[in-house]
Amino acid sequence: MTAKTTVKSGSFLSGLLRHQIVIPLAAILLLTLFNLIADPSFFRIKLGMTNAGNPVLTGNLITILDSGSELAILAIGMTLVTAASGGQDISVGAAIAISGSVILRILCGPPGAYSGELQAPIFVAFLAACAVSMIFGAFNGSLVAFFRIQPMVATLILFTAGRSIAAWINNNKLPIISDDRFSYYGGYLPGVPIPTPFFIAVICFVITWAILKFTNLGLYVQSVGINEKTSRLNGLNPELIKFATYVLLGLCVAVSGFIKVSRVSTLNYSVIAKDIEMDAILAVALGGNALSGGKFSMSASVLGAYVLQYLTTTLYKFHVKPESLSAYKAVVVILLVILSAPAVREKLSSLVKKLHSPASSAGQSA
Numbered sequence: 001m002t003a004k005t006t007v008k009s010g011s012f013l014s015g016l017l018r019h020q021i022v023i024p025l026a027a028i029l030l031l032t033l034f035n036l037i038a039d040p041s042f043f044r045i046k047l048g049m050t051n052a053g054n055p056v057l058t059g060n061l062i063t064i065l066d067s068g069s070e071l072a073i074l075a076i077g078m079t080l081v082t083a084a085s086g087g088q089d090i091s092v093g094a095a096i097a098i099s100g101s102v103i104l105r106i107l108c109g110p111p112g113a114y115s116g117e118l119q120a121p122i123f124v125a126f127l128a129a130c131a132v133s134m135i136f137g138a139f140n141g142s143l144v145a146f147f148r149i150q151p152m153v154a155t156l157i158l159f160t161a162g163r164s165i166a167a168w169i170n171n172n173k174l175p176i177i178s179d180d181r182f183s184y185y186g187g188y189l190p191g192v193p194i195p196t197p198f199f200i201a202v203i204c205f206v207i208t209w210a211i212l213k214f215t216n217l218g219l220y221v222q223s224v225g226i227n228e229k230t231s232r233l234n235g236l237n238p239e240l241i242k243f244a245t246y247v248l249l250g251l252c253v254a255v256s257g258f259i260k261v262s263r264v265s266t267l268n269y270s271v272i273a274k275d276i277e278m279d280a281i282l283a284v285a286l287g288g289n290a291l292s293g294g295k296f297s298m299s300a301s302v303l304g305a306y307v308l309q310y311l312t313t314t315l316y317k318f319h320v321k322p323e324s325l326s327a328y329k330a331v332v333v334i335l336l337v338i339l340s341a342p343a344v345r346e347k348l349s350s351l352v353k354k355l356h357s358p359a360s361s362a363g364q365s366a
Helices: 002-018 022-038 060-067 069-085 092-108 122-145 151-169 196-214 217-226 228-233 238-264 276-286 298-317 322-340 342-365
Strands: 046-049 055-058
Touching: 022 276, 022 298, 060 069, 060 196, 060 298, 069 092, 069 196, 069 217, 069 238, 069 276, 069 298, 092 122, 092 151, 092 238, 092 276, 122 151, 122 238, 196 217, 196 238, 196 298, 217 228, 217 238, 228 238, 276 298, 298 322
Parallel strands: none
Antiparallel strands: 046 055
16 A cells, blocks of 8 residues: 555656646745745734725735736737747847837827827827737747748847837836826726736636636647648648737737836836846746747646746845846756756756655565
8 A cells, every 4th residue: 555655646746847837836945945944924914005095915925926027918819829839039128118109109199299188098008008019029020930030039129129119119218107096007096006007917827727727828839849841741821820929918018018117107218127038938938848849838828937036036136236137047947947947847857756766665565
């Protein structure tokens, strides 16, 4: 009986180690243990008040849910792009600046004409940002899918020019939206103590999950990423599928840009979403997804995004200087990415089996 239990536990552990989501879960566990030992007050949640007098929850955990939401939304689109094309889009930060600039132009009108009142409904500005971001996503997707340019090279164009385009849209002006209604999407809804960006991220994830669950999109993306030639022989159009993933990433960019601009009611073209493309790629890698394309786990990527924010918040909590933050983050992320590599997980799984096999053999001989 003991031998059977040992074999079952060994099979369970080896199977668990092969699962993609085990790495972000392990990272969360390690960070939690570190904070519990170093400073248990890290997990304290308090009730605070907004400037308008509305009660809201505050604390490091709330900050993680809040600040990690834009990255989680970007990770959804980046996962699809990576799985289908075997490459990454490094222009999402610049594209966020463009979408944010479009929102300001729609809501504030021509540069210098803003009088304090919104010039259009917020929903119209959001739709305009979605349309523009999807157009730029289609541009990147066309270069990758139809012209067969390497994804990182193709998106380098927008990475280089995007922030200049964003500044040009508003004539290099920085209008500030004073309407409180616009700040709800990057802050708190009246009477709701949890940050709105977290709800937006949940909605985006649920919609994506439903699309992947009830359509064949996920299967098609994986098929193209694993073997493009075989997928073509099975009647798929690899170019169209790759193109579609970049357009969907453009939609995710628009949502993230909308949240970021809503947080501060304006934007700085050269600073907004700086280096977020690297964090989005790392979130995909931390989710155990192969950066060369193929099989993917959307939930693991989203969890990876919150792990990165958890790490960032932890480092800030312990007074790590902003200029040193990237170095600390890089060391931890390298370790996590190495552990998330399929080859490493396979070796760990084999090691677990070997450790349990002597016990199994002893039980059988007895």
